[in-house]
Amino acid sequence: MSQEYYYMDGNYVPSQEAMIPVRTHAFLYGTSVFEGIRGYYNQEEDQVYAFRMKEHFERLHNSCKIMHMDPKHSVEEYVKITKELLAKNNYHEDCYIRPEVYKSAIKIGPSLLDNPDSVLIFTIKLGNYFGDDRMLNVCVSNWHRLEDNTIPPRAKVSGAYANTALMITDAKLAGFDDCISISASGHVAEGSAMNFFIVEGNTLVTTQTTSNILVGVTRNTIIEIAKEELGMEVAEREIDRTELYTADEAFFCGTGAQVAPIGTIDHRTIGDGKVGVKTAQIQKLYYDIVRGKVEKYKKWCTPIYE
Secondary structure, three states, rough: OOOOEEOOOOEEHHHHHOOOOOOOHHHHHHEEOOOEEEEEEEEOOOEEEEOOHHHHHHHHHHHHHOOOOOOOOOHHHHHHHHHHHHHEEEEEEOEEEEEEEOOOOOOOOOOOOOOOOOEEEEEEEEEOOOOOOOOOOEEEEEOOOOOOOOOOOOOOEHHHHHHHHHHHHHHHOOOOOOEEOOOOOOEEEEEOOOEEEEEEOOOEEOOOOOOOOOOOHHHHHHHHHHHHHHOOOOEEEOHHHHHHHHHHHEEEEEOOOOEEEEEEEEEEEEEOOOOOHHHHHHHHHHHHHOOOHHHHHHHHHHEOOO
């Protein structure tokens, strides 16, 4: 197995040497923010394309603002560092990139003040998040999505993922693949750790960015290509729980999930239980775009090997 490297505060470190002290503040209190970025291998070009890195690092900066953190690097510097890291790791397959800014003080007490920030970026080989292309069977979670005035979902805060962990664990224990979260107001928020869409006729429907969701890079990508390439209407609005059961199609989307079709919700079949026409069109177009196969959207794809 070839040597892999991680980036830690200015240094490219062999993965087996990349460690933090057990009393690190972020480990004790969940005080870190992160991003998930995909790298896609284009076999014909023998090239890895990192998808929408700039937008991901812009969001990382926003998460840092919310959490009183210094991102340490500009967006452009983050892109350069990540390209260098991926080139050192020399992947020729799909991969996942995880930048993390974390509170690195060695002290007790949850305050974010007088608490220095550190940067970690690691990469791993990663294929399909759900393991295959089957239709997902999901439920509506009994756990509410965190509110903006609690731990804001708008920021990717590591500690907030305890909420996600409870949702997905209970869903799996009940025999489902994943779940849909509901806000305290009773409206649909998103998936356990990904955004969510339903299709009604020629209209793509998703929750508003003010509905306690992560403002997803993949979500924004799908909205744009659905309008521009497929001629669909897009509605960003509140979604009632019962609308889930009568939707023509439904799917999750995200860096990890990509475009993941849903077959049933709460044991109710969505459409005919097979991948819907619109979902299939979006999925195919998305997979072509992220691998740099659509010239119009190649601006979103950063080549790693020059």
